[in-house]
Structures are given as C-alpha cells and as structure tokens.
Amino acid sequence: MTRRSYDIVIVGSGAGGGTVAQGLSTLCRQGLRIAVLEKGPRLRDHEFNGNELEMAGALYADGGGFLTADGSMTLAFGCAYGGSTVVYTGTSMLPPERVIRRWNVPDLAHDDLECRARKFMAQNNVHLIEDDLINENNKLFVAGCRQLSYDVRQFPVNIKGCRGSSLCNLGCPNQAKQGTDRVQLPNAERNGVEVVTRCEVVSIGERTLTARVAAKGGGAKGDLSSWEPGEYQIEAKIIILSAGAIHTPALLLRSGFAGSLPRLGRGFTCHPAMIMVAEHARPITNFVGHPKSYYVDEFAESQHFVLETCMYFPFVTAKSLAGFGAAHSTFMRAFPRLQMILVLACDKADEYNRVTTGAAGQPVVEYRFQREAIEGLIRGAITSARIFFAAGAVRVHMPVARDTTIDAADVGRLEEIAARAEFVPGRVPVSAAHMQGGCGMGAHAAGSVTDAWGRVHGLPWLFVADASLFPNSLEINPYVTIMALADRVAQRIREDASALL
Amino acid sequence: MPLDPDPALFRAVVTTIVPEAAALDDAGWREFDGVVEALLGARPESLKRQLRFFLRGIQWLPVIRYGRRFTSLSSESRARVLAHLQNDPIQKIRIGFWGLRTIVLAGYYGRPAAARAIGYAASPRGWEALR
Numbered sequence: 001m002t003r004r005s006y007d008i009v010i011v012g013s014g015a016g017g018g019t020v021a022q023g024l025s026t027l028c029r030q031g032l033r034i035a036v037l038e039k040g041p042r043l044r045d046h047e048f049n050g051n052e053l054e055m056a057g058a059l060y061a062d063g064g065g066f067l068t069a070d071g072s073m074t075l076a077f078g079c080a081y082g083g084s085t086v087v088y089t090g091t092s093m094l095p096p097e098r099v100i101r102r103w104n105v106p107d108l109a110h111d112d113l114e115c116r117a118r119k120f121m122a123q124n125n126v127h128l129i130e131d132d133l134i135n136e137n138n139k140l141f142v143a144g145c146r147q148l149s150y151d152v153r154q155f156p157v158n159i160k161g162c163r164g165s166s167l168c169n170l171g172c173p174n175q176a177k178q179g180t181d182r183v184q185l186p187n188a189e190r191n192g193v194e195v196v197t198r199c200e201v202v203s204i205g206e207r208t209l210t211a212r213v214a215a216k217g218g219g220a221k222g223d224l225s226s227w228e229p230g231e232y233q234i235e236a237k238i239i240i241l242s243a244g245a246i247h248t249p250a251l252l253l254r255s256g257f258a259g260s261l262p263r264l265g266r267g268f269t270c271h272p273a274m275i276m277v278a279e280h281a282r283p284i285t286n287f288v289g290h291p292k293s294y295y296v297d298e299f300a301e302s303q304h305f306v307l308e309t310c311m312y313f314p315f316v317t318a319k320s321l322a323g324f325g326a327a328h329s330t331f332m333r334a335f336p337r338l339q340m341i342l343v344l345a346c347d348k349a350d351e352y353n354r355v356t357t358g359a360a361g362q363p364v365v366e367y368r369f370q371r372e373a374i375e376g377l378i379r380g381a382i383t384s385a386r387i388f389f390a391a392g393a394v395r396v397h398m399p400v401a402r403d404t405t406i407d408a409a410d411v412g413r414l415e416e417i418a419a420r421a422e423f424v425p426g427r428v429p430v431s432a433a434h435m436q437g438g439c440g441m442g443a444h445a446a447g448s449v450t451d452a453w454g455r456v457h458g459l460p461w462l463f464v465a466d467a468s469l470f471p472n473s474l475e476i477n478p479y480v481t482i483m484a485l486a487d488r489v490a491q492r493i494r495e496d497a498s499a500l501l
Numbered sequence: 502m503p504l505d506p507d508p509a510l511f512r513a514v515v516t517t518i519v520p521e522a523a524a525l526d527d528a529g530w531r532e533f534d535g536v537v538e539a540l541l542g543a544r545p546e547s548l549k550r551q552l553r554f555f556l557r558g559i560q561w562l563p564v565i566r567y568g569r570r571f572t573s574l575s576s577e578s579r580a581r582v583l584a585h586l587q588n589d590p591i592q593k594i595r596i597g598f599w600g601l602r603t604i605v606l607a608g609y610y611g612r613p614a615a616a617r618a619i620g621y622a623a624s625p626r627g628w629e630a631l632r
Contacts, residue, residue, distance in 0.1 A: 048625075049625070050623060050625050052611060052616075053536060053539070053540070053607065057539070057543075062543070063540070063543065071596035071599070071600065072596060133628070162627075163625070163626060163627035163629060164627030164628040165623065165624065165625045165626070166623050166627065167623060167625065173625035174625060174627075283620075287621055288623065288624075288627055288628055288630070288631050289627070289628065313616075313621070313623070314610040314611075314615065314616045314619060314621050315607050315610040315611050317610075318606040318609075318610045319603055319607075323587070324517070324518040324519070324580075324583065324602055325517065325518065325520060325580050325583075326520055328518075328519075329519060329520055329521055332610070332619050333619050333620075335619040335621045336620040336621075424588070424595070425592060425595070425596075426592050426595030426596040426598075426599050427587055427588060427595050427599070429599075
C-alpha cells in the first residue's frame, strides 16, 4: 500500500468539494498541501459528444441507474471531475428563507447563506437567458401557465456562451455550463490544490483515509489518474467529505462512525420526480435550446410539488413513459412534437428514509414514498396536464392514470382522473436528482451529525461539505445552497487553521 | 445473446415492449445486443442472474393460463402476459419487469439509428445546426 500525506484532503469535487477546495486553496501559498480525491474521471473537452448512453456511462454513478433498495426509484448523480455540476442544467436558485428558518439550525442564518450564494452566482455567471434563445418547449410552458394564471418564473442559469445544444444533462459539449469543473476546481488547481481522479475513498479513520485508484478501462473516457492504480493510505490533518448525500453518509457508516453519530444516514430526501410528456399537433423546438428555463413553485407549500420545464433524450424519455407497446411507441415516434414538464414532489425528512450500507459496505438507500409526496406527484401531474392542454397539446401521457393517454377532449375530466389516479411503485417511473440529508446540521450529536459549520460532532478534524448537511429538504434545486454551506466550511477551517494544522 | 441462451425468447419480449424492434435486421440486432451487453457489463452478476431467472419465468408462466410458452403466443397474448407482470400486486415482480423493460428500452432507443428514426436530432452545435 502506497502512503501519502497532506494537510487537508477533500473527498469529492462537486458543488461542495469544488467550492471548499477553492475556498481553502489560498492556504497553499502558506505551504500547506491540499488534495481533492475524486472517484470519477476527468474528461477532455472533445470527449463530451452528447451520445446518451456513452456520456451517462462516463459521467454518472452506475451510468445514471443507481436504484433505491426496493428498486422503485432511480437516483441520478454525477461521478466525475466536478461531480453532479457536470451533469445538471445549471439552474441556480437562492436558498428559500422559509426553508432555512424551518431548518432551525443554531448559528445558521438565511442572510449569511444568501450573501454567500450571491457571491457564487456572480462568480459562475448566473443570469436569465435572453428571450430569443428560449425554445418552444419552454415558451409553451409559459403560455400555458399564464393562461391558467400560474405564477411562472424564469430560472437563473450559470452558463456562458451557450449554443443551445440541450445536452446539459450529458455534460455540456461546448463547456458553457459554469460548474465547479469549469470555475472552482481550476481556480483551486491554479493555487496549488492537487486533484486526483479515479480515486475512491474506501474508509476513513482518525486523520487517515484508505483509497483505491482505478486503472482506466479499455475504451473508457477521461484522463488517466495522476496516481498509479492501487491502494493508498493517506494521512491528513483535516478531512472534508463532499462525496454527496449518498456516498458521504455511506463512507462514514462503513468507517464505523455510527456508534457516536446516531443520526448518521438519517433525514434523506430527494425530490422524487416524474417526467410528464405531451404531444402537440406540430413540431416544436425541443431538443435545441436550454432545456430548463422556467418553473412554478406556488404549489410547494399547499400541494407538495414544484413544476419545471425539462427535455430529455430518447432512452430516458422512453424509460419515463409508463407502459410499453404501441401506445408507448406512439409517443416516442412523436418526439419532435413533444413538450415535457418535470414534477418534483416535496418530500420531507422522516424516520424511515435513510442511507445505510450493504454487506460489502456499498451505499443502500432505503426509501418509501410518503403520502404527501405521492399526492404531490399526482397533483403535479394533473396540473401539468392542465398546462399542456392550455398550451395547445393534443394528448398527454399521464403515468399515474389507469389509462395513461389522455386526449384534449378529456380536459374537463382531469379531477375525475386525479381521483382515480394510482401511484404504484414499480409501475410509475420515478427518478430523483436532488439527494439531500444524511449528515444533517444541528446543535448536538443526538439530533444531528455536524454543527452549523459542517464540523462532525466530537471530531474536530472531520468536516462535511455537501448536500448531506441539509437537515431537511431544500424544496428547490440545491447546488447554490451547497456552495454557500461549503463556503462556510472553508471559512471555519481557515479561521481554525492554527489549531487544526 | 446477452441475457438468455434462447435468442427467440428475449427477442419476443423485446418486440412486445417495442413493436418497431421487429423490423431490426441482423446488424440492428447486433447493435441492440451490444448496447445491452455494455449496460449489463458493469452490473453485479447477481442482478444478471435475477434478470435471466425473470426472463425464464416469462417463458414458462403463460403455460398455466394459455397452455403455451411465451414464444408460442400471439402478439396480443404476449402483451397481456407482460401487462400482468407490470401490474402485478407483488412489488418485486413489478420491479423485475421494470428492470427488464429498462434494458430493452436502452437497447432499442440507445442506438443512434433509433434516435434518428423518431426524429431526435440534438446536436452539440445547438441552434446553429437548426438554421
């Protein structure tokens, strides 16, 4: 086993890891050695080619097919230099005040988070896309919402030089999306931080990590790791876990920290989501342009759902339509005429939903759909259908309806359809990409895993800086809030450096 | 054949889930099988065993109701068998079918030719490619 030594090691390079790496990188000027260990590969610009299965295999954990323990939901998260910031759409939302207030974490104020969030929004070029670059898939959503008097809003996005490939979720082929792979990690590297890819941290102990560097497989995308393939034992005075809301709790669990941290892995939420698809009579611009430009969140509190525009690729679309056979194929053949809406349910932290580990130490997500989340998906589906029809769609695919195809003539029957709707796990395709919780912040180890600055209770050398810090659902797209929290972690470590290092 | 030694069984399931797959030529099927193999290659052996077991179940379960194996049924009866699995009261059976269906859809729609056939033409050049 090869041995290495650093002052600070960061596990993971996504919104949390990339941000904390940049925030600590000034310490390199004082001679400190900092490394980021990233499990995934670092791709060259020309390797982002938009091929659906190829890119999913290269950039997502399990090719985008990570399943909950009972197999009823797919969890999609990135595994690459830049983590999930490589594969999101760049939607950049400020943390909602009502949610942060409800979290009720001592020493965590909404004003402070918002101030930090705005700093990163400026750094990552967050802005509203110009109207002439917005496609009809999005414009029809706006038209339908306005006709129904819904409060439709435009997403700020972190893009620069977008050509409208629509391929954001497969990694931008034009390097327009300003994720940590484009901004924070390169900044950190310029300041002297070392980023090691294809390096999976297997376990951690008192100021040590055990890691495994994988060889590049034949035909695989991405650069070789800067370390030789093999096993490593790494000493670090400070360890920061930013492996995401699934892998960070799992790493702590398999490393034996559950005894002192009873809340470890608990409080997992993920915004379970359902893709709604409608067919128009004429072709619309849908697979060109930024896919996610608008949203409606006025139903988040009252009906537990948020609607967002979206546009997916052939396989993901096929998988997201319920059923099979001729009816399924009919929608697929209408691809250039399809409009899509993503329904996200606002799930809440509860006692059941959690991250655990399997016999080999692998992460296992135990998840049951809550009654409110199911209601949110059904109400969101019905509301989406109203929007589709108001925008002129001729047919809507309704995964929760008994007969999944609804014609425009049935618009008056939507409440009846809602009343008879059935959410059957395993039959209704549900996926999620906003994994949160598992190492929630709070005052004491009895009710939380870290303090408000990401420090693990009772372990001054160990920090968490990712979405697992959320004590409950954020109810919006989470990455800017993750960056704001990671910035606090970096600040605390800088302030305490003399004592910790 | 990536999932089952009997290619006729897997293809009968595939063409029931995606009727257009019946028009695939040998090269198309080779491409289909290649996508499925690549998809399953990274998956645990236990999952592949479960899928093979599930597939064999699809072949023999219809004998109880129809007196014939899945591959000997009409396309309408095949669809009824799969619909029954999809709606089965036992969640594990529904999930098993969902997994098999996912692999089939990946094999078919994961091919660039299928994307072209349904009119999907996203390009890294975005708006410029449209003009």
